[in-house]
Amino acid sequence: MSLDLTIQLDDEDLEHFVQAMQRAQSKASGLSAEAVVAAASKLLVNVPTVKIPNFVKDRLEKLDSMIQLVVDEGYALPDEDRARVLSCLAYFADPHDIIPDSVPVIGFLDDAIMIELCVRELKPEIDAYSDFTRYRQQEAARRGVDVASLKTHRVDWLETRRQEAHDAMRKRRREGYGGGGGWAPTLFRMR
Numbered sequence: 445m446s447l448d449l450t451i452q453l454d455d456e457d458l459e460h461f462v463q464a465m466q467r468a469q470s471k472a473s474g475l476s477a478e479a480v481v482a483a484a485s486k487l488l489v490n491v492p493t494v495k496i497p498n499f500v501k502d503r504l505e506k507l508d509s510m511i512q513l514v515v516d517e518g519y520a521l522p523d524e525d526r527a528r529v530l531s532c533l534a535y536f537a538d539p540h541d542i543i544p545d546s547v548p549v550i551g552f553l554d555d556a557i558m559i560e561l562c563v564r565e566l567k568p569e570i571d572a573y574s575d576f577t578r579y580r581q582q583e584a585a586r587r588g589v590d591v592a593s594l595k596t597h598r599v600d601w602l603e604t605r606r607q608e609a610h611d612a613m614r615k616r617r618r619e620g621y622g623g624g625g626g627w628a629p630t631l632f633r634m635r
Contacts, residue, residue, distance in 0.1 A: 483537035
């Protein structure tokens with residue numbers, strides 16, 4: 445038998461998590477980026493030793509994505525964005541979070557909620573990184589090499605996306621001019 449629960453957090457509840465995050469960020473302010481990442485990674489290492497609900501496991505995979513955003517040298521996250529991700533990871537560097545992880549069944553509930561809040565905060569960064577990792581996998585497959593051996597960088601991905609945007613613009617222009625709409629450019633004819 446399983447049980448479905450729905451949790452709704454109001455503004456006051458969310459404020460509690462905001463304050464917890466601020467306390468964690470304050471405590472982590474003296475830590476290096478490597479120490480924050482190591483502490484957050486430790487949470488992922490310790491999880492397999494405990495039975496946790498699937499909804500927590502799903503969130504912990506998202507935590508791993510946030511960690512990869514910071515440590516992936518090929519992606520080379522700009523400093524401002526890196527600081528945003530590290531400030532979210534600070535909560536997981538604090539051993540004294542809202543619910544101690546050692547509490548059976550619900551010990552990781554606060555972590556799952558905080559991960560969900562961080563994922564919402566970092567959605568643009570996470571989406572861009574997901575696109576980059578897909579691009580890197582496609583490039584590895586296209587070249588017939590292992591992803592780990594591929595030296596693809598963020599600038600390669602950005603240049604590819606820029607070129608795709610230009611190609612799409614040119615295609616829309618051609619389809620608009622000759623697409624049967626009856627309109628053709630008159631001001632900017634190329635000779």
